Amino acid sequence: MKPFTQLNGLVCPLDRANVDTDAIIPKQFLKSIKRSGFGPNLFDEWRYLDHGEPGMDNSKRQINPEFVLNFPRYAGAQVLLARDNFGCGSSREHAPWAIEDYGFRAVIAPSFADIFFNNCFKNGLLPIVLSTEVVDQLFSEAEATEGYQLAIDLEQQTVTTPAGQSFSFDITAHRKHCLLNGLDEIGLTLAHAEEIRVFEEKRKAQQPWLFV
Amino acid sequence: MSAQSLYDKLWQSHVVREEADGTCLLYIDRHLVHEVTSPQAFEGLRLANRKPWRNHSIVATADHNTPTDHWDQGIQDPISRQQVETLDANIRAFGALAYFPFKDERQGIVHVVGPENGATLPGMTVVCGDSHTSTHGAFAALAHGIGTSEVEHVMATQTLVAKKSRSMLIRVDGQLGQGVTAKDVALAIIGKIGTAGGTGYAVEFGGSAIRGLSVEGRMTLCNMAIEGGARAGMVAVDDKTIAYLKDRPFSPKGEQWDAAVEYWKTLVSDEGAQFDSVVVLKAEEIEPQVTWGTSPEQVLAVNGRVPDPAAEADPVKKGSYERALQYMGLTANTPLTDIPVDKVFIGSCTNSRIEDLRAAAGIAKGKQKAANVKLVLVVPGSGLVKRQAEAEGLDKIFIAAGFEWREPGCSMCLAMNADRLEPGERCASTSNRNFEGRQGQGGRTHLVSPEMAAAAAIAGHFVDVRTFA
Numbered sequence: 257m258k259p260f261t262q263l264n265g266l267v268c269p270l271d272r273a274n275v276d277t278d279a280i281i282p283k284q285f286l287k288s289i290k291r292s293g294f295g296p297n298l299f300d301e302w303r304y305l306d307h308g309e310p311g312m313d314n315s316k317r318q319i320n321p322e323f324v325l326n327f328p329r330y331a332g333a334q335v336l337l338a339r340d341n342f343g344c345g346s347s348r349e350h351a352p353w354a355i356e357d358y359g360f361r362a363v364i365a366p367s368f369a370d371i372f373f374n375n376c377f378k379n380g381l382l383p384i385v386l387s388t389e390v391v392d393q394l395f396s397e398a399e400a401t402e403g404y405q406l407a408i409d410l411e412q413q414t415v416t417t418p419a420g421q422s423f424s425f426d427i428t429a430h431r432k433h434c435l436l437n438g439l440d441e442i443g444l445t446l447a448h449a450e451e452i453r454v455f456e457e458k459r460k461a462q463q464p465w466l467f468v
Numbered sequence: 469m470s471a472q473s474l475y476d477k478l479w480q481s482h483v484v485r486e487e488a489d490g491t492c493l494l495y496i497d498r499h500l501v502h503e504v505t506s507p508q509a510f511e512g513l514r515l516a517n518r519k520p521w522r523n524h525s526i527v528a529t530a531d532h533n534t535p536t537d538h539w540d541q542g543i544q545d546p547i548s549r550q551q552v553e554t555l556d557a558n559i560r561a562f563g564a565l566a567y568f569p570f571k572d573e574r575q576g577i578v579h580v581v582g583p584e585n586g587a588t589l590p591g592m593t594v595v596c597g598d599s600h601t602s603t604h605g606a607f608a609a610l611a612h613g614i615g616t617s618e619v620e621h622v623m624a625t626q627t628l629v630a631k632k633s634r635s636m637l638i639r640v641d642g643q644l645g646q647g648v649t650a651k652d653v654a655l656a657i658i659g660k661i662g663t664a665g666g667t668g669y670a671v672e673f674g675g676s677a678i679r680g681l682s683v684e685g686r687m688t689l690c691n692m693a694i695e696g697g698a699r700a701g702m703v704a705v706d707d708k709t710i711a712y713l714k715d716r717p718f719s720p721k722g723e724q725w726d727a728a729v730e731y732w733k734t735l736v737s738d739e740g741a742q743f744d745s746v747v748v749l750k751a752e753e754i755e756p757q758v759t760w761g762t763s764p765e766q767v768l769a770v771n772g773r774v775p776d777p778a779a780e781a782d783p784v785k786k787g788s789y790e791r792a793l794q795y796m797g798l799t800a801n802t803p804l805t806d807i808p809v810d811k812v813f814i815g816s817c818t819n820s821r822i823e824d825l826r827a828a829a830g831i832a833k834g835k836q837k838a839a840n841v842k843l844v845l846v847v848p849g850s851g852l853v854k855r856q857a858e859a860e861g862l863d864k865i866f867i868a869a870g871f872e873w874r875e876p877g878c879s880m881c882l883a884m885n886a887d888r889l890e891p892g893e894r895c896a897s898t899s900n901r902n903f904e905g906r907q908g909q910g911g912r913t914h915l916v917s918p919e920m921a922a923a924a925a926i927a928g929h930f931v932d933v934r935t936f937a
Contacts, residue, residue, distance in 0.1 A: 287547040289507035341664040347599040349615035378617035430491040445625040465720030
């Protein structure tokens with residue numbers, strides 16, 4: 257996993273509440289057995305005017321010029337600014353894979369759906385919860401100012417506007433540590449393999465029917 | 469010891485270790501696997517040269533990509549076929565307690581297959597790379613969906629890195645009226661709390677109306693906990709739970725059964741258990757529900773009218789209402805019962821079990837689908853459900869009514885196979901999500917119960933099943 261430390265990134269505002277993972281990456285792209293290459297199909301049904309299928313040459317497809325991601329001013333955006341309950345619905349990790357593959361490194365919203373939020377951390381993508389008021393302010397500023405960037409500092413747990421206004425965000429110590437260092441969580445857990453084994457033996461003795 | 473909730477008990481009994489910030493390693497008893505969210509996890513194991521910690525925790529089936537007709541021709545779509553064959557190969561290589569591949573008589577939707585085989589038991593932690601894993605909470609299990617990285621983590625370590633959620637009790641008191649089902653209860657709850665109302669919570673469903681539901685009804689309810697934002701939904705053990713599990717293939721037998729039952733009976737919230745949030749609904753006030761928009765919270769009783777965005781004060785909500793009406797091709801203030809349907813889908817992990825099919829057949833019996841309805845798909849949740857339905861003659865009732873009787877799978881709930889809506893088509897669906905494009909790009913989904921779906925198929929538009937004859 258790519259470590260996440262600091263980022264100074266162009267902000268793309270996606271002004272919709274309840275953006276679900278079906279919208280983030282439609283089901284036909286879930287047939288892939290790989291975990292990369294989903295970026296060109298991020299928000300496929302909103303981003304293109306024609307119907308997308310796996311294996312298509314996306315550069316030849318009809319772009320929807322009204323969709324915010326297609327505005328030239330947001331080309332190269334690394335911070336996705338979103339509304340409440342972002343990433344609701346299906347547990348598909350293809351959603352953070354697509355967002356990360358497109359080039360985003362952070363998503364800011366007033367709230368996220370639980371499974372999506374959790375999935376982000378496994379992929380070097382930082383989801384940041386800020387208050388509705390702050391997110392409203394960031395939307396206004398991002399829409400009003402071309403080239404609007406936010407500075408994100410994970411170590412300090414801050415998001416800073418171009419005017420120097422700083423907002424702090426919460427993250428658990430475990431997630432922060434993994435993200436800052438780009439750690440393989442499985443490797444970390446297996447350091448406790450003996451504890452898991454002891455727990456398992458005890459459980460087996462108590463509830464043998466779980467171990468057929 | 470102070471009074472514990474069911475969630476407290478389930479959580480506490482699975483904590484392997486806890487860090488200072490509350491992050492825990494949680495032991496996982498059952499890992500359900502399907503073809504869509506597992507290939508990258510198996511690949512990860514291979515790349516790191518790891519083996520599954522306990523492959524007998526795995527129960528796998530192919531469901532999302534499998535076709536529901538012409539099984540003799542196999543899977544036509546080459547990418548779908550590759551994904552299903554990849555699961556075949558991975559299970560061969562890594563092993564499992566049970567695998568129900570494409571065409572197996574016990575194949576079906578993973579959330580139907582697990583419980584009917586007794587692979588989901590009270591007191592278990594159950595995970596699957598699928599958000600509707602909440603279904604299994606109906607058995608007083610701690611069950612929730614996980615992403616593919618976590619699928620790999622569970623395979624490699626038999627644990628999940630997790631923090632305890634807040635707890636919510638949703639109590640439904642009283643008795644449901646005739647024609648009002650578990651699906652209507654689920655939709656009414658989501659209408660009340662919103663699709664993010666349960667975010668950050670593990671939900672226990674309680675109250676006399678929940679105790680009155682069958683085990684299959686409880687599965688329907690817990691299945692949709694995730695649509696209310698709660699990763700996990702659960703119902704306490706009672707005699708119905710125990711009766712359902714008796715003699716299932718992977719249920720304990722003999723002395724172990726007795727010991728298990730004794731333990732399972734403790735899987736209830738203690739008197740006086742504390743919850744971080746309590747929501748109460750009156751069963752008598754719940755009517756048959758129909759969603760009108762593109763989020764499950766955009767739902768009304770069948771006798772309602774499409775809302776008017778102009779009446780909404782909150783600008784974000786107003787915008788989403790306008791967008792939803794435009795996508796759904798609906799006009800404000802239209803009575804829901806005036807909305808005609810093009811297709812009907814009876815199936816999905818929410819509503820494809822035998823009781824759902826009996827209920828739909830009860831409405832369709834001796835009737836014909838309306839001329840304006842192009843297709844009525846009835847897709848049983850598993851091979852065993854299909855066989856049972858056929859033994860009861862339900863297939864004949866559906867076929868006589870002009871419905872199509874298909875092979876089991878996820879089908880048009882998410883349209884990964886060939887079953888889908890065309891742009892602009894409107895569907896009465898017993899599935900769980902009415903998101904834009906969910907059942908096919910440009911498709912318009914209205915979520916309803918099996919009874920309401922069958923009645924819409926016959927009438928050609930939504931009708932109140934309580935007065936439908």
